[in-house]
Amino acid sequence: MMMQGKHIRERTSGKEHRGRNIREGTSGKEHQGRNIGEGTSGKEHQGKISGEEHQGKNIREGTSGMNMKTERKERTYMKQIRHLLSFICVLTCALLLPHSLTLAATGKTDGGNGTAQEPVAAATAVYKGVDYSRVYDYDFYTTHNSVAKRYAGKPEKAIAYFVKYGMDKQHQACAGFDVVSYRFGCPKLRKQFGTDYKKYYLHYQQTGYKKAYYRKRATGITSMQEPVTRYGKIELGAIYDYFYYISKYPFVVSKVGDDDTAVLRNFVEKGLERGRTGKDPGKYKEADPSSKTYAKLKKEITKTNAYDGTGIVVCIDPGHQKQGDYSKEPVGPGSGIYKTKVTSGAYGRWSGKNEYEINLEVSKKLRDELIARGYTVVMTRTKHKVKLSNIDRAKIANAANADIFVRIHANHISESSQVHGVLCYAAAKNNPYLSKKVIKGGQRLATLLRDAQAAATGQRKLDNMYENDMTGINWAKMPTCIVEMGFMSNPTEDARLGRDRYQTKIANGLANGIDRYFKGA
Numbered sequence: 001m002m003m004q005g006k007h008i009r010e011r012t013s014g015k016e017h018r019g020r021n022i023r024e025g026t027s028g029k030e031h032q033g034r035n036i037g038e039g040t041s042g043k044e045h046q047g048k049i050s051g052e053e054h055q056g057k058n059i060r061e062g063t064s065g066m067n068m069k070t071e072r073k074e075r076t077y078m079k080q081i082r083h084l085l086s087f088i089c090v091l092t093c094a095l096l097l098p099h100s101l102t103l104a105a106t107g108k109t110d111g112g113n114g115t116a117q118e119p120v121a122a123a124t125a126v127y128k129g130v131d132y133s134r135v136y137d138y139d140f141y142t143t144h145n146s147v148a149k150r151y152a153g154k155p156e157k158a159i160a161y162f163v164k165y166g167m168d169k170q171h172q173a174c175a176g177f178d179v180v181s182y183r184f185g186c187p188k189l190r191k192q193f194g195t196d197y198k199k200y201y202l203h204y205q206q207t208g209y210k211k212a213y214y215r216k217r218a219t220g221i222t223s224m225q226e227p228v229t230r231y232g233k234i235e236l237g238a239i240y241d242y243f244y245y246i247s248k249y250p251f252v253v254s255k256v257g258d259d260d261t262a263v264l265r266n267f268v269e270k271g272l273e274r275g276r277t278g279k280d281p282g283k284y285k286e287a288d289p290s291s292k293t294y295a296k297l298k299k300e301i302t303k304t305n306a307y308d309g310t311g312i313v314v315c316i317d318p319g320h321q322k323q324g325d326y327s328k329e330p331v332g333p334g335s336g337i338y339k340t341k342v343t344s345g346a347y348g349r350w351s352g353k354n355e356y357e358i359n360l361e362v363s364k365k366l367r368d369e370l371i372a373r374g375y376t377v378v379m380t381r382t383k384h385k386v387k388l389s390n391i392d393r394a395k396i397a398n399a400a401n402a403d404i405f406v407r408i409h410a411n412h413i414s415e416s417s418q419v420h421g422v423l424c425y426a427a428a429k430n431n432p433y434l435s436k437k438v439i440k441g442g443q444r445l446a447t448l449l450r451d452a453q454a455a456a457t458g459q460r461k462l463d464n465m466y467e468n469d470m471t472g473i474n475w476a477k478m479p480t481c482i483v484e485m486g487f488m489s490n491p492t493e494d495a496r497l498g499r500d501r502y503q504t505k506i507a508n509g510l511a512n513g514i515d516r517y518f519k520g521a
């Protein structure tokens, strides 16, 4: 990023990020003398979905009034009529009540009911303001679950037990939802949630129930559907089958659980090395550890240092934005030092592009590459016209609970057009805002990313910089680094940075660096 002494004042006001209240701040920041930048800018958060609140109504269950309008003309039939009415009443209650209870419990609006009856939230299915009525029914739970039986007659304790312990223990708490079936039936959710069972219950409660796909999987599925066979970018289906592998090596499940991603990782990291059979070689001869296919796949994994990013969240921040915001914000939590919120960054005469454009172009390529390798990616912006200060950007990473925060920038130095090469910024050892662990992680990330990019592009490696005044690093709660991909003040490097193919090289290189970071290499 570059600061050419503009004093444009732009205000931005807080904005809201889907569900979360991330305040975006705003604006430019100033780097005096250094060519770094934290830049800034727009972004669009396609973040996670946060718990959406259930708008269940409290519809009372229940009972239909019997109209007891009787005309008592015929005194003689009076008794019989009474008798008949009470019989009907009993019958009606017997039919209606359980039905409305079921509605309350499962939240199912039964199919095509014409009445606009919204799912009913039974009061007994609400805990700390959160409605669990689609996955929990008090009567069902306290009669079907042997431990929960002790809470019969104590609805508040029953729901508390379910939320605190029952979910983790995969308890089925209503007729319409069985978390085991749900997890087995939904491969995409498994990829996101792993064995965090609570997330499956909440997913169904909050969004899943709306879609036929998920409703179909809410009960009745007893074996894992479509267990994963792809590790990062490498497809291993030719030599690996989840069911075969766990039946042949049952200790794997006792070690890593029945999570398909974890089991596949075990095959890749331990199995291949030890020549374990991942699929029946009697039926599939390429699955034999002595086959060419087996050797080829094994080599591919080792050679590329491949890694599967399933379950890992990377937040990418494409530096800067179309319009800077030169008002100030504190460089770290509780700091009295203020810096520009976000600048618009450098301009490259040879690429003909602005830094914020190049940053976003590379960031999108990096995002796609990481997703292809199994990672979950959150972008701070996907457009140029945004108002995001460096604090805002860090807060997006925090809200996403990202494992690492990678900030993409290009460099610029006005003193010389000769300087070129790649380097990264991270927090210094004595950074007052961050834990030792986060600082160490950031520096390690900086080294791996710089080296991996240089290996992919052939660029010169420059010394990394460790600083304590980088707002977006100081506010982030996870290891963070700023990648300065190259110098836009250098004719050759700038021209390259603007090119699609070169950008792809950079993105692939950075993805390799991220793989290595998580692989522990």
Ligand SMILES: [Zn+2]
Pocket (backbone or CB within 6 Å): 001, 002, 036, 037, 038, 039, 319, 320, 345, 346, 355, 409, 410, 411
């Ligand atoms: Zn920059």
